[in-house]
Amino acid sequence: xxxxxxxxxxxxxxxxxxxxxxxxxxxxxxxxxxxxxxxxxxxxxxxxxxxxxxxxxxxxxxxxxxxxxxxxxxxxxxxxxxxxxxxxxxxxxxxxxxxxxxxxxxxxxxxxxxx
Amino acid sequence: xxxxxxxxxxxxxxxxxxxxxxxxxxxxxxxxxxxxxxxxxxxxxxxxxxxxxxxxxxxxxxxxxxxxxxxxxxxxxxxxxxxxxxxxxxxxxxxxxxxxxxxxxxxxxxxxxxx
Numbered sequence: 001x002x003x004x005x006x007x008x009x010x011x012x013x014x015x016x017x018x019x020x021x022x023x024x025x026x027x028x029x030x031x032x033x034x035x036x037x038x039x040x041x042x043x044x045x046x047x048x049x050x051x052x053x054x055x056x057x058x059x060x061x062x063x064x065x066x067x068x069x070x071x072x073x074x075x076x077x078x079x080x081x082x083x084x085x086x087x088x089x090x091x092x093x094x095x096x097x098x099x100x101x102x103x104x105x106x107x108x109x110x111x112x113x114x115x
Numbered sequence: 116x117x118x119x120x121x122x123x124x125x126x127x128x129x130x131x132x133x134x135x136x137x138x139x140x141x142x143x144x145x146x147x148x149x150x151x152x153x154x155x156x157x158x159x160x161x162x163x164x165x166x167x168x169x170x171x172x173x174x175x176x177x178x179x180x181x182x183x184x185x186x187x188x189x190x191x192x193x194x195x196x197x198x199x200x201x202x203x204x205x206x207x208x209x210x211x212x213x214x215x216x217x218x219x220x221x222x223x224x225x226x227x228x229x230x
Contacts, residue, residue: 042119042206042220043160058217090160103150104218106160 003027006091006107014115019078021110023091025071031094032074033104034058034066036087043090049074081114088112117142119209121221128197129229135182136192136224138207147211149183149190150218155203163205166190197228 003026013019023032033048035058045058047066055066063085065077078085088111092104118141128134140149151163166174166183174181178198182191194201207221 040222042222043218044220045217048217088158092160103152103162103165105162109158 004091004093004105004107006089006110008110009108010111012113012115013081015082016080019081019112019114021076021089021091021112023074023076023107025074025093027093027095027105028071029093029095030071031096031104032068033092033094034064034074034076035090035092036060036085037090037109038087046076046089081112083114086112086114117144117209117211117219119207119219119221121205121207121224123224124222125225125227127227127229128194130197130199132197133193133195134197134226136194136205136207136226138190138192138221140188140190140207140209142188142209142211144211147209149181150208150210151179151181151190151192152206152208152220153201153203154206154223155200160206164192194226199228199230202226202228 005024007022034046035043037043044060046060046064047058049055049068067075088109090109091107094104120139147168149166153161153163164174164176164179166181173183178195180193204223204225206223208218210218
């Protein structure tokens with residue numbers, strides 16, 4: 001299994017508070033991704049990174065920011081959490097962006113509840 | 116924009132029987148890759164099988180095989196000799212190049228294998 005660790009695994013917080021989720025990989029893969037999973041929507045890409053300090057937006061990036069200061073760590077931040085951001089968040093990694101080196105390998109997910 | 120449609124929100128099958136999950140997709144790219152991911156109750160995202168669009172031969176992985184109909188943009192997953200451990204959510208995903216370097220997921224099909 002690919003070495004991907006997400007922390008925390010579960011979090012409950014209140015509306016308006018900042019939240020940071022961490023993804024740590026031991027595979028030295030260049031690409032890292034953050035998805036959210038909601039019933040009826042499958043997985044939707046929030047942001048991704050193609051290298052240290054290189055990030056780009058996905059399809060549902062509003063309200064989220066990311067940072068990648070080291071190859072192994074990719075942080076997802078909700079500056080002021082809202083109830084609509086209650087979801088399961090998955091981190092994924094891949095060696096590069098092109099098809100043969102998809103699939104992406106996924107972490108175990110973080111269940112985030114915002115009350 | 117690329118899209119992936121899974122028209123069966125839920126399916127069930129008896130243990131040892133065969134079941135087929137449907138997926139249709141749309142992309143304007145000529146080179147792309149298709150994937151089936153499995154998500155059991157443990158929440159892990161596990162790659163089941165992948166298909167490269169330029170390969171005519173259908174991919175097979177043990178009890179899992181696909182029926183790839185490129186002209187019809189259809190990519191169904193067949194599970195033979197279903198086992199209780201196959202109970203999971205199954206996601207179809209499309210990766211294509213161009214300016215859209217990302218995986219697009221369908222909304223998923225919940226498969227229940229009954230004893």
